[in-house]
Amino acid sequence: MARQESPPPNLPLPRYNAVLQNGMRATNLLGYFYALRGAFIQRWRTSSSTGDWVLYVGSTVPIAAVIAWLARQSNNDLVIAYMSIGVVLMAVWQSSLFRVGWSLSDEMYAGTFELGLITPTPLLLVILGKALALVASGIVFGLPSYAIFFAIVQRAPHIANVPMLIPSLLVAYATMLAGVFLFSPLMVLSRGRGGFFNALIPFGFTFSGFLYPITTLPIGLQVLARLLPMSWASDAIALSVRGDGANLEIIGRWAIAFAVSAVWLLLTHLMFATVERRLRVTGQVNG
Amino acid sequence: MIKPNPVTRAWAAYKGLWGWFNWPAYISNVFLRPGLTLILFALIGKFALAAPASQAYMISVAVYAIPVILLGSVGSSLVSDLRFGTLSLILSTRANRIALYFERLLFHLPNALLTFAAALVFAWLFFNLELSAVSWPALLLVVLAAILSSAALSLLVATLLLVLPQGWNGMTAALWGTIFALSGVIIPLNALPLPLRIISEGLPITHIMPAAQLAFAGAPFGEVASHLAREFLVALGYALFGCLLFHYVLEHLRRTGGLDTSHA
Numbered sequence: 001m002a003r004q005e006s007p008p009p010n011l012p013l014p015r016y017n018a019v020l021q022n023g024m025r026a027t028n029l030l031g032y033f034y035a036l037r038g039a040f041i042q043r044w045r046t047s048s049s050t051g052d053w054v055l056y057v058g059s060t061v062p063i064a065a066v067i068a069w070l071a072r073q074s075n076n077d078l079v080i081a082y083m084s085i086g087v088v089l090m091a092v093w094q095s096s097l098f099r100v101g102w103s104l105s106d107e108m109y110a111g112t113f114e115l116g117l118i119t120p121t122p123l124l125l126v127i128l129g130k131a132l133a134l135v136a137s138g139i140v141f142g143l144p145s146y147a148i149f150f151a152i153v154q155r156a157p158h159i160a161n162v163p164m165l166i167p168s169l170l171v172a173y174a175t176m177l178a179g180v181f182l183f184s185p186l187m188v189l190s191r192g193r194g195g196f197f198n199a200l201i202p203f204g205f206t207f208s209g210f211l212y213p214i215t216t217l218p219i220g221l222q223v224l225a226r227l228l229p230m231s232w233a234s235d236a237i238a239l240s241v242r243g244d245g246a247n248l249e250i251i252g253r254w255a256i257a258f259a260v261s262a263v264w265l266l267l268t269h270l271m272f273a274t275v276e277r278r279l280r281v282t283g284q285v286n287g
Numbered sequence: 288m289i290k291p292n293p294v295t296r297a298w299a300a301y302k303g304l305w306g307w308f309n310w311p312a313y314i315s316n317v318f319l320r321p322g323l324t325l326i327l328f329a330l331i332g333k334f335a336l337a338a339p340a341s342q343a344y345m346i347s348v349a350v351y352a353i354p355v356i357l358l359g360s361v362g363s364s365l366v367s368d369l370r371f372g373t374l375s376l377i378l379s380t381r382a383n384r385i386a387l388y389f390e391r392l393l394f395h396l397p398n399a400l401l402t403f404a405a406a407l408v409f410a411w412l413f414f415n416l417e418l419s420a421v422s423w424p425a426l427l428l429v430v431l432a433a434i435l436s437s438a439a440l441s442l443l444v445a446t447l448l449l450v451l452p453q454g455w456n457g458m459t460a461a462l463w464g465t466i467f468a469l470s471g472v473i474i475p476l477n478a479l480p481l482p483l484r485i486i487s488e489g490l491p492i493t494h495i496m497p498a499a500q501l502a503f504a505g506a507p508f509g510e511v512a513s514h515l516a517r518e519f520l521v522a523l524g525y526a527l528f529g530c531l532l533f534h535y536v537l538e539h540l541r542r543t544g545g546l547d548t549s550h551a
Contacts, residue, residue, distance in 0.1 A: 051453065051454070051456070051457055054454070054457030054458075054460075054461060055456050055457040055460050055461075056460075058457055058460050058461030058464055059460035059461065059463060059464045060464070061464065062464030062465055062467055062468035062469075063464060063467060063468070065468050065474075066467060066468050066472075066473045066474055067331065069473070069474050069478070070331060070332065070335040070336065070473065071335060073335065073336060074335040074336060076335070079334065079335050083335070190311060195306060195307035195309070195311070195312025195313075195315060195316055196311040196312050196314075196315040196316075197315075198312075198315055198316050198320050198359070199314075199315035199316065199319035199320045199323060200315075202320055202323035202324045202327055203319075203323050205323075205327050206323050206326050206327045206330070211327070211330075211331055211334075212330050212331060212333075212334035213334070216330050216333060216334050217330060218413055218414075221326070221413070
């Protein structure tokens with residue numbers, strides 16, 4: 001027979017219920033945090049293998065070398081500073097997009113997806129924790145590109161507003177996370193057919209503003225670029241590098257970047273819900 | 288007795304083994320990737336240098352799309368041949384091994400032409416690439432030479448991947464990057480240090496880059512002929528070495544049980 005909880009003395013029942021519910025919400029939130037943290041730590045520990053190093057460093061370092069050569073030919077401090085940051089962001093985007101994109105499919109192939117479905121923690125949070133680890137570890141792959149850039153340019157970057165650049169870079173990371181996270185459920189919904197990421201990688205480079213200001217794009221393509229949250233973070237980076245924007249203007253770009261990221265995260269949430277609904281109904285949890 | 292049809296064999300291998308043979312992947316790899324890469328480097332050139340630089344870069348990035356699609360496609364097809372266990376079945380037949388080696392390329396060659404054309408369309412659409420002076424016969428030969436040398440290299444690399452199938456992604460990506468940096472796509476060959484310049488001589492499309500620029504400028508065939516001859520020599524070298532390597536790798540796999548795909 002279940003033990004009946006009785007409210008403590010001197011506490012009216014509605015208030016007791018409210019306290020109980022708040023306590024349960026707090027417990028749930030704490031549980032979600034632990035799940036997120038656990039997923040992050042697990043993925044961080046396995047975030048780079050020899051194969052990953054060959055793939056991501058081998059593909060980005062030569063491109064960084066070419067970009068460095070172009071920057072050196074420009075003999076322009078702004079170009080050098082902008083591109084030096086861009087080659088790192090480029091490496092992070094490439095490594096993150098591919099690995100985060102396959103993360104949910106990998107869960108299915110490994111047989112751990114079912115475990116995620118039976119826990120009270122939303123699947124989205126678990127995959128988000130892993131995506132956070134992959135984006136954060138992506139900077140490791142960006143360091144060789146940064147090193148080769150300066151080995152070729154042989155000139156220190158000139159940054160006008162360093163105090164605003166550092167948080168702008170963090171905003172760029174956050175927007176990249178929002179950008180790549182969408183592709184995790186998308187890969188499952190597209191039935192794991194590989195190959196289409198190969199266009200998404202240059203798509204991100206081209207429309208994110210990592211390697212040139214968005215205003216360099218033809219006007220029609222600028223409209224497309226503005227749909228990406230990274231393009232707004234790149235604006236903030238550009239203003240910090242040039243130093244010709246007020247701090248409030250930079251903060252405004254952060255706000256827009258976060259707003260656009262929120263839309264992308266909402267889309268991601270809807271896609272995760274679609275994945276779960278589809279798999280619970282059809283029972284095809286093994287891909 | 289039914290005579291085997293090489294075209295049918297080639298089509299079966301292309302359709303069954305190529306993982307990008309679905310609409311999203313095909314459009315991404317053959318049309319979108321070269322176009323987006325072209326836009327990227329045209330704009331990098333414009334930001335860093337000036338608009339005329341970006342015109343030259345568009346031509347070379349369009350040519351670069353050829354080895355990219357072939358290296359990715361042919362490598363993945365041959366690795367799939369091993370992984371799906373179909374290679375061991377083919378080797379139990381009396382199929383001519385040299386024909387078998389080159390057949391794998393057949394239906395990937397048109398994709399290389401399409402990807403080059405797609406890149407040019409992007410260049411014309413977004414950046415008004417000047418096409419009025421192009422010597423089309425010379426350009427066609429230039430593209431053909433680029434396709435042959437890139438195809439021969441892609442077969443050679445794919446053969447190496449038979450002994451290291453798990454290295455497909457890394458090796459392909461590293462080669463893409465190496466060709467991009469050292470073939471004169473953006474960095475002129477005379478700007479490379481001597482050791483890298485020597486390496487570049489053996490890479491596909493290195494000799495095509497100046498020929499392509501000449502063809503776009505309307506140069507007659509005679510001016511591009513010497514570059515094309517060198518590129519055909521490179522292609523021949525890859526093809527010969529690739530055939531020998533294929534024979535050696537198959538014997539190695541047969542002796543070591545490498546065709547057993549239970550652990551591939």
